[in-house]
Amino acid sequence: MxxxxxxxRIDGRLIHGQVVTKWIFVTKVDRIIVVDDEILxxxxxxxxxxxxTPSNVKLSILGVESAVxxxxxxxxxxxxxxxxTKTPRQLRMLAENGLEMKKINVGNISQREGSIQVRxxxxxxxxxxxxxxxxxxxxxxxxxxxVPADLEEKMENILEKIKx
Numbered sequence: 001m002x003x004x005x006x007x008x009r010i011d012g013r014l015i016h017g018q019v020v021t022k023w024i025f026v027t028k029v030d031r032i033i034v035v036d037d038e039i040l041x042x043x044x045x046x047x048x049x050x051x052x053t054p055s056n057v058k059l060s061i062l063g064v065e066s067a068v069x070x071x072x073x074x075x076x077x078x079x080x081x082x083x084x085t086k087t088p089r090q091l092r093m094l095a096e097n098g099l100e101m102k103k104i105n106v107g108n109i110s111q112r113e114g115s116i117q118v119r120x121x122x123x124x125x126x127x128x129x130x131x132x133x134x135x136x137x138x139x140x141x142x143x144x145x146x147v148p149a150d151l152e153e154k155m156e157n158i159l160e161k162i163k164x
Contacts, residue, residue: 002100004076008083010091011107015052015059015084018107018147024057026148029082031058035067035090064090068097088131095138104135106144106155118158119144133159 007027011019014034024032032053039045040063053059058079062070067083070076085091087109095101108121115123122144124132132155136142142155 002071002074002081004074004079004081005071005101006080006082007105008091008101008103009105009107010085010088010109012086012110013108014086015049019082019084020052020054022147022149023082024054027080027082029057029080031060031076031079031081033060033062033067033071033076033081033083035062035064035083035085035094037063064093064097068094068099071099088128088135092131092134095135095140101135101140103141103143105152106132106142107146116162118162119146119153121146124162129159129162 006029007023009019009023013019014036015032034049039049039061046061049061050059060070071081083094088106091101091104106122109115109123109128111117111123112125115125115128117123132142136156136159143152144155144158145152
């Protein structure tokens with residue numbers, strides 16, 4: 001994994017209280033990269049993310065291809081970066097487009113139609129299960145942990161239980 005990436009997290013809420021008060025503090029990041037092609041074209045969501053980001057942390061909102069290109073070209077080499085996505089799909093796309101990842105934290109995936117609850121704050125649809133399983137098969141250590149004080153759980157074990 002790129003040395004500058006300190007944390008990769010799936011969190012449907014993206015930048016919010018737990019990320020700002022807990023994860024940024026623990027990981028000591030100075031840049032957040034939100035990877036989401038839809039937010040790129042939504043000025044309201046972009047502004048909300050900018051307002052939610054602490055003043056001492058830089059924010060980049062990028063599509064998948066731009067994120068891979070910028071990170072692989074070492075654009076952030078002197079920074080400490082957290083990558084945030086809403087769903088496993090963006091991380092799978094990042095990996096399939098050449099971004100090396102060693103570890104991913106699944107924090108919060110809200111309930112949606114057709115999803116099943118696997119943790120208090122993690123609801124997975126079939127596509128999420130496929131994407132997470134693909135990342136695990138690619139050698140990525142996928143864990144779930146809401147806040148740093150919680151115990152990490154291996155997503156692989158959770159997925160095995162739900163597959164029966």
